[in-house]
Amino acid sequence: MLGRLTQAGWQVTGEPEAADLLLVNTCAFIEPACKEAVDTILDLARLKEADPDKRLVVAGCLVQRYGEDLAKDLPEVDLFVGVHDFPALPELLARPAAEGALRLFQGAAPYAYGAPEPRYAATPPHLAYLKIAEGCGHRCTFCIIPKLRGPLRSRPLSTLVAEAESLAAAGVKELILVAQDTTAYGTDRAGGPGIAKLLRELARLDGLEWLRLLYGHPARITPELLETMAAQPKILPYLDLPIQHGHEEVLRRMGRGYTRQDILDTVRLIREVLPAATLRTTVMLGFPGETEAQVEALADLMEEVRFDHLGVFLYSPEAGTAAERLGPAVPRREARRRARLLKALQAKIVKARLKALVGTVQLVRVDGVSPESDYLLTGRLAGQAPDIDGQVYITAGTGRIGEVQAVRLTRALPYDLLGEIVEEGETG
Ligand code: SF4
Known part of the structure; x- marks a missing residue:
């Protein structure tokens, strides 16, 4: 969005008081994220109240999820732009203000990235993120993202290489590849290049020194990907694999598409091919029906694998997800207690790892x-x-x-x- 806006002549400021346009890009995958987004919108609406010439625009997943309600409840917002319409933002802002003009845009079709997107760096100059695909082909029962973002659409390899080349020319040394599921890159295009090929192409570019892959899916870690990482020093031996749980039954009910044994086999393969690999994961506590014994099984798996980095999250019941029909979530208080136990276990693992360094x-x-x-x-x-x-x-x-x-x-x-x-x- 910032790339397109700056290309159209807008300048970026981090000072909302000084801005003519207040733009809130929102997240809406769980309730706390929605709340944070709404609080930010209300804060900025107060600034607009003091200076009515300012325009207030809300973009992103919150608009995709609750656009109609927001348009009714927040008359102070000039424009709501969902996840598929951001390319039209400069054009929508250039329209003369008209009474009764359409304010809500939720996209007739999922946006497919085509040509390289203009970029405006909101990161330090040596660091940039590269969005390699949009949407997700999985159907995890707790997750609303595929409904909001649509099916997997991988960006063409040539446009990613062109975008990475221009980032490298601008001084970027560390490029971080992101998507809802980076390891699914290319699987939506028959015979198309996969993630290993993309990494190899990016590793050829002068100037880039570190390539990092975030948000992989544990079921898609292939020998080809690991061997590519092992062969290319620029591709960091860093694997971000959100396992979500370590008990068979919970994984099945979450619809993750792998078993506890699959996780252990994948970790063994990673460590065989990349002995120095850093492993990151996230786990979710309090999923409907989760028992104490299942949490213990997860704790055992954490002790066995000893992830370098592990984020602990609480299950958030979300309207419109399949998990809604799986019964009530574990009471919040109990889920928090379970999360505390696992955080304490991980803290011990991290302490030992860091001390050794x-x-x-x-x-x-x-x-x-x-x-x-x-x-x-x-x-x-x-x-x-x-x-x-x-x-x-x-x-x-x-x-x-x-x-x-x-x-x-x-x-x-x-x-x-x-x-x-x-x-x-x-x-x-
Ligand atoms: S893989 Fe990730 S984005 Fe896709 S449905 Fe599962 S949790 Fe959601």
Whole structure:
């Protein structure tokens, strides 16, 4: 959206008070996300009340999910644009204001990315996300996303390579591939290239140093993908596999399409081909019918696999999902208690992993000056994705933002590390 708007002459400011146009891009996959989006819209509506010349636009999944209700309840919003209509945003904004003009756009057909999209970076200059596909072909019973985003539509390989090339030319060194399911890339095009081929093509581009794949599906980790990762040093041996649960019956009821044994087999394969792989996952507690014994089975699996990073979430009952018919969710309080237990278990696993790194020298990509202190730099190991994993606080030495530096790790915090840059010529 920002790429298209800046191309049409708009300038971006992070100061809502100074803006002519207030744009809220929303998430709506679970209730807390909807609430956060609505609170933000109401905050900005207050600014508009003080300055009625401002225009307020709401975009994204919340519009796709609840557009008609929002249009009724929020008369202060000038325009609602769902997930398929964002390309038309500059055009819609250029229309002269007219009494009774259509305000709600939810898309007649799912938007398919064609030509390379113009980009406006909202990330530090050395880092960018590349959306490789839109929509999802799975039907997990708890998830509303396929209804909101539509079926899987992979972007053509040539447009992704062209977009990545222009990002690299602009100074991007770390490119993070995202989609609802990145490992399904290309499976909607008969005979088309898959994720391994896309990664190989991107790895050829000059300037890009790290390629990272997020949001894989545990059932789609193939030997070809792992061997491609092993053969290309630019493709980080980092696998983000949201397993969601570790008990057979819960996985079946979630409609995830794999078993507990499949997860264990996949992890074994990953570690055979990529012994240094970093594994990230998410798990969900409180799914309808989940028993204590099933949570214990999940805890056992966590102990066996020892994921490097693990996010714990609570099941959120969502209108319009199949899980609604699977009975009531585990009471919130009990689900929270289960989540606390698993978080404590993961904290122990992470502590041991981080402690083992203290005293070693590792390559760290410097992201910038820490918001906590001008005297601290922050950076990340190859096994740490921005915003979701821990990071390295650099307490001594001079680092260049965006560059990889050798850092001696000096201390482990619960999820982060401290370290000092190893200056050139320093030994040890
Ligand atoms: S794979 Fe992810 S996006 Fe697709 S239905 Fe399942 S949870 Fe939702």
